[in-house]
Amino acid sequence: MSLNALSNATAGLAATQAAINVVSQNVANAGTAGYVKRTLTPVATGINNLGVAAGTVTRSFDAAALNQLRLETSGAAYTSTKAGIISQLDALYGTPGSSTALDGTLNTFTQSLQQLSANPISAAARTTVLSNASALASQINSAANTVQTLRTGIEQQLGTDTGSASALLSSIANLNTKIQNTTDGTSLADLQDQRDQAINGLSSYMDVKTTTQSDGTVTVLTQSGATLVDRGNAATLSFDGRGTLSANSSLTSTPRSVGTITATLPGGGKIDLGEPGVLRSGSLAAQLELRDQTLPQAQRQLDDLAAGLSSSLTDKQVTGTSDGTTATIDPTGMKAGNTITIPVTVGNTTRNVILIASSAAATSVPASQTNDSTALVQTFKLPTAPETFADTINAALGNLGVGLTATMSGSAVSIAPTAGSQTKATGATANVTVASASDLYAGNPSLALFVDGTNNKLYTGTFDGGSQLTGFAQRIAVNTNLSGDTAALSAAASSTSATNTNASGTRAQQLYAALTSTQQTFSSSSGIGGISAPYQATVAGFAQDIISAQGAASSNATALDGTQQTALATAQSRFAAGAGVNIDQEMSNLIALQTAYGANARVLTAARDMLNQLLQI
Structure with missing residues (x-):
């Protein structure tokens, strides 16, 4: 015993x-x-x-608490990354209503036009208008340049974070191998701690989930199902960054002009993690969304503002007629980039057809580049003789296949259903640029006050040689010809020169009204006023809408991040209570x-x- x-x-x-x-x-x-x-x-x-x-x-x-911790870690990294960039974006526009904010600078400019209209012979008032116009253009330039600087910074950070995430995947696979070959209990627990820490660190970069295998190893997958680690094998992540980005840099351009994250599997297969929806949370997902969606939309808002600022002072609107089936409009004077918009009805469905004047043959243009992202869009070649307008418009309509045909009706073009077609042309409008960048008196009271700074070109929105709209906010400038002839700001409609005896305030007043009273059409692609239909606003109102939209976005992102950080803290406490x-x-x-x-x-x-x-x- x-x-x-x-x-x-x-x-x-x-x-x-x-x-x-x-x-x-x-x-x-x-x-x-x-x-x-x-x-x-x-x-x-x-x-x-x-x-x-x-x-x-x-x-x-608690295994469930650990999984929740990883989900909340991914979510917190996502919301924190977005809130930080969106807050910086909001700061670009200044405090709404302040004199230094974007709308404040625009108001200062429009007020100087009013003052000139009241005192058209004042050389000082003319100089003030040009100075304020230059300040407005410079502020738009600066904001757009900063947007691209933010995109470039994200592009660089994506490369750094991708390398860090790849190193963590390799570490997890190595720890899996060691765990398989370890029998000592204490050493095994230490290795499992290290592996969990690596997975937790990975979850800040991307949304991941794990599956524990019978041999003690874990398989790591993204929430969308892409396998990144399988026992001792790990995918290698790489990022083919493009360096400095511009307004034309895009994931969907051909060739692609921004970097993407590629996961190379041990067997040689590749997964593009940069494709929308593959990564759903974590800092990498947030950075991709900011680079490819949030910041390009901010650029588009500034481009639309710059385009509206310029074209509202140079273009006239031509309204055609329609009997409910056939529309007639006079396209005389159209320049490359000017558009004809035709609302067409088939049954109970109405949709716009937008035809864009061009120096080249008819071709397709993304609807997102027009003021109606739901429209059917095609360019048409400007004819050498006005009487052949119908021929070039027919070529564009034929490419679209909308069941419409064009014929000349005097100097106008009639657009009617083709034989047997149920399509009806219920109206037609056109914008025609009547001003000139070199002849400051052409089209009076219109005036090319703001131009494309590239060679002091007139802004028409042309697609010849690429979209003039894209990146225009970075190029908008005051017409250099006005610096040597400020009297053009006060030229009477019948005059080619303004003197103390014939100076008129009409032109300045018309320019003021064009910016503050005349409704312009802005694209839904800017995200202002909805996402499915064009938005009507004055140029001054659109500037205020941009500031309001960015302020609201910043507040929402900050609030969401605060909520997510609280959820993360709760998950951390829950896991710590058990572990x-x-x-x-x-x-x-x-x-x-x-x-x-x-x-x-x-x-x-x-x-x-x-x-x-x-x-x-």
Whole structure:
């Protein structure tokens, strides 16, 4: 009996000592980041539970809480990244209503036009108009340049973060291999801690989920299902950055002009993680969304504002007639970039057909580049003779296949259904640029006050040689010809020169009205006023709408980030409650183990005394 007691006590001492070591390790690592509390559960080894062994060291944590922590980590990285950039974007436009804000600078300019209209002979008033116009153009230039600077910064950060995420994937795969080949309980727990920390770090870059395999390894996938780590094999992430980005840099351009994240699998296969929807959360997903959606839309808003600012002062609107089936409009004077818009009806469905004048043959243009992103769009070649307008318009209509045909009706063009077609042309409008960048008196009271700074070109929105609209906010400038002839600002309609005797305030007043009273059509692609239909506003009103929209977006992003950070803190607390080391609890466990150790020691002492007495008999 004493021999069994001696064996059991010895085993108990060993098991208790192992448990004390685990408690000591827990206490020593109570403040260590990523350390998960360990426990040791003794196991019976003898008949009728008369023997005991130390068992295995296990990590004590809530798996569901760990998964939630990773999801919230991804979400927090996503919202934090977006909130930071959108706040910077909002700051570009200034405080709404202040004199230095974008709308304030525009108001200062329009007010100077009013003052000139009241005092047209004042050389100082003319100079003030040009100075304020230049300040407005410079502010738009600066804001648009900053948008592209932000995009370029994101492009560079994507390269850095992709490299970091790739290193974490490699580390996870290496730890999987070590875990497969480790039998020591303490070492195994340490490796599992390291692997969890690596996965947690990866979740800040992208949304991931894990599946534990029977051999102790984990498979890491994106939430969309792309496998990144399988046991000891990891995908390699790479980013083919494009350096400095411009307004023309796009994921959808041919060739692609921004970088993308490519996951190269061990077998050689490739997954494009930069495709929309593959990464749904994490800083990488936020950066891709900012670079490819949020900031390009901000650029489009500024481009639309710059285009509206210029064209509102140079273009006239021509309204055609329609009997409900056939529309007639006079396209005389149209320049490359000017448009004809034809609302067409088939049954109960109405849609715009937009025809854009060009110096080249008819071709397709993305509807998003026009003021109606839902329209059917085609260019048509400007004819060498006005009487052949119908021929070039027919070529464009034929390419669209809308069941309409054009014929000349005097100097106008009539657009009617083709034989057997159910399509009806219910109207027609056109914008015609009547001003000239070089002849400051042509088209009076229209005036090319703002031009494309590239060679001081007239802005018409042409697509010849690429979209003139794209990036126009970075190029808009005051017509340099006005610097040498400020009197043109006060020229009477019948005059080619303004003097103290014939100066008129009519032109300045008309320019003021064009900016503050005349409704312009802005594209839904700008995100202002909705996403499915063109938006009507004055140029001054559109500037205010841009500031309001960016302010609201910034507030929403900040609020969402605050909510997400709270969710992350809650997830961290929940996980820590189960996986963290509680010093009081560990001390209580230590006392219990010391008591058990003492009890086993007394059994050994008693067994020793019994054996000694037996030997003395």
